[in-house]
Amino acid sequence: MQGHGMQGQRMHGGSGANGEPGKKSQVNRTIKVEMHDNFYKPEKFSIKDGETIRFVVANKGRLVHEFNVATRKQHMGHQKEMMMMVEHGVLEPDKINHDKMMMKMPNGETMEHNDPNSVLLEPGKTGEVIWKFSKKVDLEIGCNVPGHYDAGMVSKVTFK
Secondary structure, eight states: OSSSSSSOOOOOTSGGGOEEEEOOGOOOOEEEEEEETTTSSSSOOETTOOOEEEEEEESSSSSSSEEEEOOOHHHHHHHHHHHHHHHHSSSTTTTGGGGGGGBBHHHHHHSOOOOTTTTEOTTTTTEEEEEOOOOOOOEEOOOSEEEEETTTTEEEEOOO
16 A cells, blocks of 8 residues: 555644544554545444544546545644645646655645555555544534635534
């Protein structure tokens, strides 16, 4: 599988208010997700409180897309980081310039996209996120590539 997912420590969009990185050995179930130009399949995500999910995410669209587990507020903050990636040539509509991800942002961090709650994929690529839903909060699965969230590439997470 290609893409990013479980390597990083930081979480795009904020702290652990949206859960925590899951362990492969504790996965309760796997959900296969397709990202299209600008929607997810499935469209809704129903999770049990405390459940650890392995999301296998495939980008079936023609554009770069992101699968990100976060609160709405976290998505709004992360969208600014993603816009910076576009402005610095890291993200193009249909490709990721991986060599440019090591450039420093104004906060001193690189533009590397490798956080445990998120995967950023080029068209035709597949990645995974293993996430433990340890807190019952209002969560969304969203794509924060500029314009995609606003175009409707966002799905609510509901707890059973």
